[in-house]
Amino acid sequence: MPAQPFEIRALRPSSDYGAVFEPILTASPDRPFVVAQLGQSLDGRIATPTGASRWINGSAALDHLHRLRAHVDAVVVGAGTVLADDPMLTVRRVPGRHPARVVIDPNGRVSCEARCLADDGVQTIVVTSDARRGPRHVDMLAIESRDGWLDPVAIAHELHDRGLRKILVEGGATTISHFIDAGVVDRVHLLVAPIILGSGTMGLSLSPIAGLDEALRPQTRLHQLDDGEALFDCDLRQQRRG
Ligand SMILES: NC(=O)c1ccc[n+]([C@@H]2O[C@H](COP(=O)([O-])OP(=O)(O)OC[C@H]3O[C@@H](n4cnc5c(N)ncnc54)[C@H](OP(=O)(O)O)[C@@H]3O)[C@@H](O)[C@H]2O)c1
Incomplete structure (x- = not known):
């Protein structure tokens, strides 16, 4: 009898999946707690060369992203993500409260028509490099540019000073990479889909390192999601020895 092909879809999600939310639930209120999420292909890409990125990851990863949103006070995206995807940044796929929306847009590239800047009662913040004015319902946060x-x-x-203590940096890769380089990210949820693009935009791109002894080696737990995707829950505050 021929061997049965390996059916990855038959695998069950890890029974301790819920544990990935514990660090967010139990985070100290005294300082910002930052979790970053990134969905990517097996070969570490987040978009094709033409910029197509939707559906690299499947519905289980999308559910996970909405669960993350439901666990935080604020979700942060860069201008590139808003221009590419026009995301709503709401919690729709799971029960929960919509987090505040934060868009980093130093050059005013994001239109007032963007869905994440809608005047819908959800706190909305645009981070800029100057004292630019925005729509009346949007809180403009000027940060000095270097x-x-x-x-x-x-x-x-x-954001912490505004009561937004638990922060999800949702993307894109440029924004997440800068947050990791700055040492402000506590955990990374890396969602890897069983797909190989072979070309296109790479995910994380951090400051160059000279040797492997400088690599980040976070304590990591692996969870199998129910459509064959892998969730790497990486604790950047707990490094493994190289
Ligand atoms: N796979 C996923 O999980 C995921 C999640 C989200 C998005 N995406 C994809 O990622 C792509 C967009 O990512 P991206 O890396 O090109 O763009 P991005 O990270 O969304 O946005 C980058 C831009 O945001 C502004 N920005 C962010 N952080 C900043 C900082 N600390 N200081 C100053 N400016 C800052 C800058 O705007 P200026 O350029 O105006 O200076 C920067 O160029 C899209 O294709 C989207 O579909 C994928």
Whole structure:
């Protein structure tokens, strides 16, 4: 009899999946707690060369993203993500409260028509590099620019001062990479879909390191989602020895 092909869809989600939310639920209120999420292919890409990125990850990863949103006070995205995807940043796929929406838009590239800037009663913040004015319902947060970049540590602390203590940095890769480089990210949820793109936009891109001894080696737990995707829950505050 021929061997049965490996059916990855038959695998069950890890029984301790719920544990991935514990660090968020139990985070100290005294400082910002930052979790970043990134969905990518097996070869570490988040979009094709033409920018197509929807459905690299499947519905289980999308459910997970909405659960993450439901567990935080604020969700942060870069201008590139708003221009590419026009996300709503709401909690729709699971029960929960919509988090505040924070868009980092130093150059005013995001239109007032963007869905995440809607006047719908959800707190909305645009992080800029100057004292630009925005729509009346949008809170403009000016952060000093250095070499064209706004310090993620300052952004996280300003949000914390506004009562937004648990922060999800949802994307894209540029925004998440700067937050990790700044040392402000506590955990990364990396969702890896069983798909190989072979070309296109890479995910994380951090400051170059000279040797493997400088690599980040977070304590990591692996969870199998129910459509064959893998969730790597990485604790950047607990490094493994190289
Ligand atoms: N796979 C996933 O999980 C996921 C999640 C979200 C998005 N995406 C995809 O990612 C792509 C967009 O990602 P991206 O990396 O190109 O863009 P991005 O990270 O969404 O946005 C980057 C831009 O945001 C602004 N920005 C962010 N952080 C900043 C900081 N600390 N200081 C100053 N400016 C800052 C800058 O705007 P300026 O350019 O105006 O200076 C920067 O170029 C899209 O294709 C989207 O579909 C994927």
